[in-house]
Amino acid sequence: MTDHTAYRIESDSLGSLSVPQDAYYGIHTARAKDNFRAGGRPANLLLLLAIVRVKQAAAEVNGRIHALPQKKAQAILEACREILEGRLDAHLIVDAYQGGAGTSSNMNVNEVIANRSIELLGGVKGDYSIIHPIDDVNLHQSTNDVYPTALRIAVIPLLRQLSEELAALQEAFQAKEREYADLLRLGRTQLMDALPILAGQSFGACAKATARDRWRLYKSEERLREINIGGTAVGTGMNAPLDYIYAMADVLRELTGLGLYRSDFPMDTTQNMDVFVEVSGLLKAAAVNLLKISSDFRLLSSGPAGGIGEYILPAVQAGSSIMPGKVNPVIAEMLGSVAMRVIANDTAVTLAAASGQLELNAFTPVLAEALLESLELLLRGVPLFRERCLSSLTLDEARCREHVERSGVMAAATIAYLGYDTASELAKAAAASGRPLEQLLLEGGWMTGKQIHKVLHPLEVTKPGIPGRSQWTVRNMEGGLSQDELE
Incomplete structure (x- = not known):
């Protein structure tokens, strides 16, 4: 041709x-x-x-x-x-x-x-x-003062936007915390039945983690505002007149609307990339939390018939080309994929920053690509998860109740009154028979209906202290319930 x-x-x-x-x-x-x-x-x-x-x-x-x-x-x-x-x-x-x-x-x-x-x-x-x-x-410029300055200018607005997105995610978790504030759910440790919790409490824990990520990223901007423009090739400012050097930070601050200021030691800002490692590390911390949340959502929605099935995620995508009606937790999986990439990018940022030599870092371009990709991935992924998964999430309340009742975990609330050994036997009996703990307590004469209601009340078993202690005298040293408790 x-x-x-x-x-x-x-x-x-x-x-x-x-x-x-x-x-x-x-x-x-x-x-x-x-x-x-x-x-x-x-x-x-x-x-x-x-x-x-x-x-x-x-x-x-x-x-x-x-x-x-x-x-x-x-x-x-x-x-x-x-x-x-x-x-x-x-x-x-x-x-x-x-x-x-x-x-x-x-x-x-x-x-x-x-x-x-x-x-x-x-x-x-x-x-x-x-x-x-x-x-x-x-x-009056060099790549070596232009490029690090420009990278800061590119990163700061993305950090601000991501902080806002994490704030919106935090608020969405808090909304779910309020929505399910009274629903008792089975808590699990090491994937095994543990203690009862309120479903809202698990969303509250997500909100707290997200709040920490938001605040850490917001604060990291402070060190990014220091720029080395005017330092030219190695930070000494050779071939740049003083009036140019002192004016550049002011003009850039006006043009960008960012609180940029001239470094008092441009040689440091030219050769050392640890500020970007800090930001990337905080992005990794956020990604770790998001990956854990993604994993929890997938696990709690698993099945539903053959799994836990307590979370009902919105159906947004047909799940299979061969299994009719299958729906997968694709938005939670997307969030997990984003988090994995951010964690991987942090390794690239770390290696690039550590590989600088003497007065310059030759690997700043790969650092820039990895850091900016992480920011952009999170900026797109977090709102998608919030809008297409979290906000429309519902809980199968009957399933949650069934899991609590069949597990026997509520027996832990009776330890202060019946002793650990008795509570343990009751828990095993409830789990083996599939019968509610309340029924076993009544049939065995361990507690009255009134006592059961007070001790096993959802708000009693999900807060600090001994369940029902405000109404009951803790069992005496010889074991068993006191006469006051039996009345």
């Missing part, structure tokens, strides 16, 4: 290369396109747009301090505005998995801004005598 694409020739220190005439990127991006193809997809767009924000701020500051002619500065600013509006996404093409600490993504953005600026000034793409990708767009 004949290639009818028109090309322009661009040159760099390695030689010359043909670049498609209609491409807004240039030779650095073209080389990266050929060299980096492992991921099969471009770097995260949110990160690239954050780099554009840094370029926008730099053009504004450099124009203000007269380092750039106003004509050039305005053209660059207009090009940045168009890119931020999504007009040139197709030209931001460098692969997500790249070497060079992000230099190729930085140059991709520089070249797209430069070539669009050239057009705005009436020139032809590739004529860098009009606007140069490095001398003008990248003026």
Whole structure:
């Protein structure tokens, strides 16, 4: 097939290369396109747009301090505005998995801004005598201060959004806590029958875990607001004038609406990525809680005929191509899958941060991809779980009651009155016969109906203290019930 694409020739220190005439990127991006193809997809767009924000701020500051002619500065600013509006996404093409600490993504953005600026000034793409990708767009910058700054700008809004989603999830759990505040359910430890609980209490535990995750993530933003822009290559600020350095954080703060501030030691912020490890670790902690919740929901809805069947999850998807009527807990499974990926991404973030050497971390791009993917997965997965699973969840109240009655676990409430051995025998008898504990207590003359009602009341067996103690005298040292208890 004949290639009818028109090309322009661009040159760099390695030689010359043909670049498609209609491409807004240039030779650095073209080389990266050929060299980096492992991921099969471009770097995260949110990160690239954050780099554009840094370029926008730099053009504004450099124009203000007269380092750039106003004509050039305005053209660059207009090009940045168009890119931020999504007009040139197709030209931001460098692969997500790249070497060079992000230099190729930085140059991709520089070249797209430069070539669009050239057009705005009436020139032809590739004529860098009009606007140069490095001398003008990248003026007073290095990839090494642009990229870490941009990553912070990309992460902070996602963190804020995720904190809000977790707040909504917490509220949804609390709504279920109130809805099932009086329903007695069988509590289980190590998958075995344990003690009775109120169904609402289990939702309350989920709400508490979610609240912790929300608060931890909210607080982690504080350390992300420190940026190293102006530190240039190694954090010393070489080739960046002081008026530029001091103005950049202020302008970025205005452009982004984020509380960014200039690092008092940019060398640290340039080479050390532990702040991102902290955030990723907190995302992992949230994912661990979500995975546990996912597992609980799947287990409690299992069967239903052949399993526990206490939770009734909304049917959103046909479950099988061969088993008619089968419905699977797919939304809970989706949440579990998201959580697993976030946990795996935390390993990538950890390894990337630990693999930095001396004054720079070459693996920041893979760290950025993993961290941003985790945030985006949680931002999509959490509301889906809340809306399509949790909010419509109901409990099979008859099933819950049946499991409590058949288990014999309520016998634990009688220990203070009958002793452990007697309570244990009663529990075994109830489980073996399938008869309610209350019936065995009455038939054996262990308690009256009034006593049973007070001791085994759901609100008595699910709170601190000895069930019914406010009404009863605890059994005497010789064993058995006191005369007061028998009346």
